[in-house]
Amino acid sequence: MKVYSFLIAFLITFSATAQDLDFFFTQTNSFLEKHVANGKVDYTTIKKNQSELDELLKIADGIAVKVTDANNYKSFWINAYNISVIKGIIDNYPTKSPLDTSGFFDRTTYSLGGKEITLNDIEHKLLRAKFKDARFHFVLVCGAIGCPPLINEAYMPNKVEAQLESQTIKALNGNFLKVNTKKKKVEASEIMKWYKEDFTMNGITEIDFINKYRTEKIPSNFKLTYFTYNWNLNKQ
Numbered sequence: 001m002k003v004y005s006f007l008i009a010f011l012i013t014f015s016a017t018a019q020d021l022d023f024f025f026t027q028t029n030s031f032l033e034k035h036v037a038n039g040k041v042d043y044t045t046i047k048k049n050q051s052e053l054d055e056l057l058k059i060a061d062g063i064a065v066k067v068t069d070a071n072n073y074k075s076f077w078i079n080a081y082n083i084s085v086i087k088g089i090i091d092n093y094p095t096k097s098p099l100d101t102s103g104f105f106d107r108t109t110y111s112l113g114g115k116e117i118t119l120n121d122i123e124h125k126l127l128r129a130k131f132k133d134a135r136f137h138f139v140l141v142c143g144a145i146g147c148p149p150l151i152n153e154a155y156m157p158n159k160v161e162a163q164l165e166s167q168t169i170k171a172l173n174g175n176f177l178k179v180n181t182k183k184k185k186v187e188a189s190e191i192m193k194w195y196k197e198d199f200t201m202n203g204i205t206e207i208d209f210i211n212k213y214r215t216e217k218i219p220s221n222f223k224l225t226y227f228t229y230n231w232n233l234n235k236q
Contacts, residue, residue: 027052028154060076064113099144206224
């Protein structure tokens with residue numbers, strides 16, 4: 001009887017958690033569809049009515065995801081990061097840059113997944129450290145123009161791998177790189193400089209990583225440099 005009761009309680013808890021997670025994904029999707037266009041965020045409109053954003057974060061605080069459930073885990077924390085960035089900017093809006101707020105990434109905390117954590121905690125401890133996947137750099141959006149563009153849909157567990165792949169391909173065939181064929185050089189976003197260890201795992205070079213996703217391959221003899229990151233706000 002005790003085993004049966006435990007099983008019932010477990011199934012109820014599991015069902016509730018799954019429903020909350022699905023609800024978070026659908027509500028995040030709706031929020032982003034409404035307030036994001038061409039990688040830019042309508043902070044002005046969100047600032048006027050923050051109830052939808054606050055409700056999203058409240059839902060996110062009550063969700064528990066396990067790293068062993070990789071697709072749910074990745075999707076939840078990518079969305080939680082991007083939504084929290086918007087919250088951090090709204091709390092200090094109007095602002096010209098996330099860097100105008102002291103401790104924006106490393107001291108301001110958010111209640112997410114039952115934890116009190118910073119944006120840096122999500123990126124470095126919960127995602128990069130767990131999965132060793134450089135593609136996270138193309139989906140975690142820090143609120144600046146220099147970041148990869150924020151898509152106007154949620155990252156979903158049934159397609160998060162395809163979304164990671166798609167955003168990496170878009171970035172490395174787009175504004176993330178500046179290729180000068182005549183001078184035999186390529187300039188990359190400073191993200192590749194700051195996180196060089198992520199792009200050179202398993203003995204590959206940065207050019208090797210880029211060429212995994214580039215339509216027009218970069219010759220191995222090209223010199224790689226970095227252009228200055230644009231920290232201006234990614235506002236509409």
